[in-house]
Amino acid sequence: MIDSLLISQIYVLDQDAALDFYVGELGLEVHTDQDLGFMRWLTVCVPGHPERQILLERPGAPSLDDQTAAQVRDLVTKGATGGHLFFSTQDAYKTHRELAERGVELPEEPTEQPYGIDFGLRDPFGNHIRIAQLKEPTA
Amino acid sequence: MTGVFSSREDQNRRLLRARDAMDAAYAEPLDVPALARIALMSPAHFIRTFRDTFGETPHRYLQRRRVERAMFLLRTSDRSVTDISVEVGFSSLGTFSRTFRDIVGESPSAYRLRGPLPAVPTCFVRAWTRPRDGISPPSTPSSFGEAGRASAG
Numbered sequence: 001m002i003d004s005l006l007i008s009q010i011y012v013l014d015q016d017a018a019l020d021f022y023v024g025e026l027g028l029e030v031h032t033d034q035d036l037g038f039m040r041w042l043t044v045c046v047p048g049h050p051e052r053q054i055l056l057e058r059p060g061a062p063s064l065d066d067q068t069a070a071q072v073r074d075l076v077t078k079g080a081t082g083g084h085l086f087f088s089t090q091d092a093y094k095t096h097r098e099l100a101e102r103g104v105e106l107p108e109e110p111t112e113q114p115y116g117i118d119f120g121l122r123d124p125f126g127n128h129i130r131i132a133q134l135k136e137p138t139a
Numbered sequence: 140m141t142g143v144f145s146s147r148e149d150q151n152r153r154l155l156r157a158r159d160a161m162d163a164a165y166a167e168p169l170d171v172p173a174l175a176r177i178a179l180m181s182p183a184h185f186i187r188t189f190r191d192t193f194g195e196t197p198h199r200y201l202q203r204r205r206v207e208r209a210m211f212l213l214r215t216s217d218r219s220v221t222d223i224s225v226e227v228g229f230s231s232l233g234t235f236s237r238t239f240r241d242i243v244g245e246s247p248s249a250y251r252l253r254g255p256l257p258a259v260p261t262c263f264v265r266a267w268t269r270p271r272d273g274i275s276p277p278s279t280p281s282s283f284g285e286a287g288r289a290s291a292g
Contacts, residue, residue, distance in 0.1 A: 013143050013144065013148070014143040017143050070145075073145070073148050074147065074148065074151065076148075077144065077148040077149075077151035077152045077155065078151045078154075078155060078192060078193070079155045079158075084262070105156075107156075107159040107160060107162070107163045108159075108162075108163050109163075111261075113261050114215060114256075118261070120262055122155070122156075122159065124143070124152075125143075125152070126151070126152055126155050128262060130262050
C-alpha cells in the first residue's frame, strides 16, 4: 500500500523568483535543481525533511500549450489554482516575526484557531501558504 | 518581480493583495481608497477590475466575508449573536440579522443550531463557507450599517 507522500507540485511563474522566495525568504532548502533539457526540475523541502519535496513547476510549452499556460498563470495570480502549502512550526509568533524581519509580505497576524495558532501568506505569484503551530504533534 | 508577470497577471496579483487585506481586516469599515492604493489603482478602476477579476464588487466580497466569519463564530463559540455581529464588523444588530438572513437564508440563531464545525484548516473553512451569492439580490449600500461609506464598494 501507499506509505508516504514524496512530491507535491505547485505552479510558479518564475523559478528563480520562486527560489528567492521559498529558499531565501521562507527558509526551505533546495532538494534538487537540475536542468533536464526539457525542463528545469526544481524541488525544495523543509530543512531536514528531504523525504517530502515540493516541485516548483513553471507552466509553459510543451507541457502546456501557450493558451493553457496563460490561463494557468492568470489563475495562479488570482489565487485560484489551488496551490496550497500547509507547514507546521513550533512557534507561530516567532516564525511570523522572523519572516517579517526578512521582509516577507505578511497579510495576517498569527491567529488562534481550533487546531492551534496559524497565519497565512502568499508566495510572489499568488499561491497560498499557511504556517501553523498545532496543538498536538502532527505525528 | 518585473518581467515575471504580464500586465494582466500583475494586475491580478495586486487585486489579490487588496482582497487579502480585506480578509485580514474584515471587521473594519470598507475603505475602498486604501484598498485601491494597495492595488496601485484609482478607486473607480479598482472596483471595476476587482469585479471583473473576482466576479463581485469589493463591497459584496467583504459583506460575504463578514457573514462567513459570523457563521463560523456562531458554530464554534457560544458568544451572543449581538457580540458576533459587532465582532465581524456590523454596527447594528438589525442590519446584521437582515443581511445574514438575506445571504444565508435563515436567521443567525437558527443557523447556530447546525452545531460545531470540524477543525480543518481555517483557510479552507473561510474559502468554502463564505455563503454563495444569488440567494437574494445584492443588498443596498446600507447593509453594512455604514451609511456614506459602503456605497463606494
